[in-house]
Amino acid sequence: MKRKIIILCYLLVSLYLSAQQLSTDNKLIDEAFKLAVETLYKNSPDSLIKAGGKYGGEWTRDASINSWNAAALLIPEKDAYSLWSVTTHNHTMIGHQYWDQILWVIAAYDYYEKNNDLAFLRKAYIASSNTMLKLEKMVWDPFYGLFTGPSVFNDGISGYEEPIYSDTIKGGDNVLLYPESNRIKCLSTNCVYYEAYIVLSKMAVALGDNLKHIFYLDKATKLKQNIRKYFYDKKQERLYYLIDGYGKIHQFQECLGNAFAILFGIVNLKEARSIVRNVYIGKYGIPSIYPSFKRFSDQKPGRHNVMLWPFAGAFWADACHHVGSKDLFWKELYAQAEMAVKLNDHCFYELYDMNTGKQDGGWQNGVHYLSVNDQTWSATGFLRMIMNDVVGMNFTVNGLCLNPDVALLNKLGFHRLMGIRYQKSRLDIEVKNCGNKIKRMVVNGVVHGLHNPIKPREGKLHIVLYLGH
Template sequence: MTQRGEYPGVPRRTLFVAGGALATSGALAATGAPEAMATPQPASHPPRRVEYTMPTLRFDHADRQSSLGAMYEAALTGLIGINTVYADPGTYDHAHRISYPPGAFVRAGGGYPSPQRWTRDAAVNAWNATSLLGPIVGANTLWAVVDQQPDGGLIVQQDNQWWDQVVWVVAAWHHYQVTGDRAFLTDAYNASTATLAARTTQNYDADFGLFRGPSFMNDGIAGYPSPPWADGVGSSFVLDYPHTDELMCLSTNCLYYGAYVSLAGMADELRRPGEASNHRRAATALRQAINDHLWREDAGTYGYLIHGADGLAGQLDPSQEGAGLAFAVLFGVADTRRTQRLLDGTHWQPKGIVNVWPHFPRFSDDRPGRHNVIVWPMVHSMFGHAAAAGGRPDLFGRAVTGLADLVAASKGNFYEIYNSVTGAVDGGWQTGNTSRWTSQPDQAWSASGYLRLIFSGLFGLTFTPDRLTLAPTLPADWGPVALHGLPYRDMTLDIELSGAGSKVRSCTIDGRPGRPVIGAGGTGRHTIRVTLGH
């Protein structure tokens, strides 16, 4: 992949990556001016130049700019200035695909020990924002969690959270749609097909037509009812409890559906129509199974999980899973009717969307479960994006302002978890013991989740292999708002929104009326102005 070129007037920071996190000389400038950042330079890791092209966000309304605009700058700092780090080859380049230079990738966060070779974090950070802002770093972040097999083939790493692997497929397809990188696509398709084949062999339940395994977000036992939780086990890790590998969860199955759709798109691009057709058939069957077994028509929403052989075998737990509901909308598992009903009926805590609601009996407002009624900004952001995709500017605005308020109260630091009632930084309880967990600072996917709300929600950036379509969602009294210097392939885009709502009333591109669609083959700089209504 070639380095993105110079664009007059585009805000870009030049970063020098060594062995640790990028150190900043203060927050990224609110003016969008370039700013150099560097770490001390260990002799074994000479500095590498990394270029991100970072658009400038501007609200005409001063209060919006000082709150939402300031948090956008804080999110750029969190993702790029703090968590873009050097990928030691022996630790991270098992696939032999990371580009050196720059040799940089996005780690999970500043509060964790190294190494941080975690599939879920890498995939989500690339998917949220990194592939758009820094294509080389986005690719490196994805390759950092892939292994090369003895026969030379590629597969997403097989760690002890095997259900995490599938989100990589979704993120890899998104990366290609953003960048058009054909070399990446070929390798990503090979890694994705090998990975999904392994998971199908080991984890597909033919009786239900669903995939077994814990939920996307909840690797801690605090995220599950009793059973499978049982007093006396003591461990916080979900798989240490009987039959948790047999659960069939909403979020995980929606991700498998998204992975099949992604594989079909990859196969189409690689001109493998037979394989694309097979992937689509699998996706259709899985979507039907999710709606047959997990949709609750009486409640107008999806249940959380179907129990394995834990005493409630085959029963549907009716709890609300925030990530699962978001994925059902974002991947199109939920049709228009289901989307409207679930968005209407979703429970919000005072400070946002939580992992699982309501409290399991062993937890409470005073002792919230670490993966139960507590706000993980990444999950909250996914739901906010789903609200925009579902045509709900009111709920989308609530999600953005809610997260901005949480981060502002924690002095601009994107923490791992927040209390859903007070908004305090709070790691929650895991097993009901006397130890409250810590909420780690400088969480990369919390920062990239906010960027997702801006890029994919507010401006509605929707990528396919041959175009970028804008489907903005502008809450009342937010406009006008502009995103200047957006990088897209060989173009730079200035996007300006006015009005309110989620329906495009008019659009001009470089002054000429048209649809809000930008073909992938263009060059140069272009201005898109969109007026929205209800």
């Protein structure tokens, strides 16, 4: 019996994989999309979505980012289980490393919008508001009006320069072993707190809690002002990485910090375009933090320093697309496809060398780390770029709004995106004719308003976009 169940599960997964396909004239992008879908399913053989080939599912940030990127849409049951698995106190608090717990709030609301699950939202609001209150008491710096703690995902000390790093501390790579890490204020982390306040206000509206809606919006406004005050250099048109415990600004370029500040509207569109123009991009994409810290070199690059982390690059590509920098978006998309399919044995790895595009775990405290194979958020980041930016899929509780990038559709020679799950529907999005704008949209044979949401329904949703001039 057990063998029959295993075979059945394998057949179901194979069916989903064969159904979910991208068809364009660019075979590299098609193959990378297929590989990304395979990686997501490969890393979710049971109820839990694992972080990667040699990792489990215990990280709140991995569960949250994978959910936000693609899993909430494609495998919502497993995604919900994974999100709740990183909560504590009977699902009333968010768990794991404190500084990026709050990413969960953003992912939870995104899950609600994609799946229209009000029961999920009610529970998520309790966990989100409880955790925010705890963190406000625990890590709020009233002098700066910012949250303290390390930067998003950078739990290794290789992501920090002196005085956060100190060679007098021996025997550990975890940033929390270094006392100065508790006093720093980081761009990416504070951007996430800002967006979490915005999302909490939206949760409050959805649940009829109007007083809390205003309460959280007020907190968001004040935090945004302080992020701009301390991290944004208007004269240089740049965003800086962190403020250490002595008040010194570390003027490094942080990939995620820049991306989140743009995507969350902390900088306006004009400012964002200037920031994007001034950002350093390597041969194969944007490094996590740039330039190199003084203890690292080209021969021994820092793991959380100048290496390429594809999931972070996907958020950066998303930000570039947001401001209309389609050339930089394409550079990141194509480089990630090339690194996964051509340069690294048909695999989405955890991180890469920015100069060679080869998988490399980088250096930390004198140790050369592995880059883990089949990294889930590397794969879901690629799916995010295709679904969110190229195809322009935007989900609300009212339905799917499509705003495809016609220039990118034409550049790819886009034909069809098939088999994408959306609640009880299977989306099949097809492009016909040539042109520089969408003239008409037809859903299941009926003409549909270009700006009207497409509501999910049981069975197939065949969407045809007709291009023209």
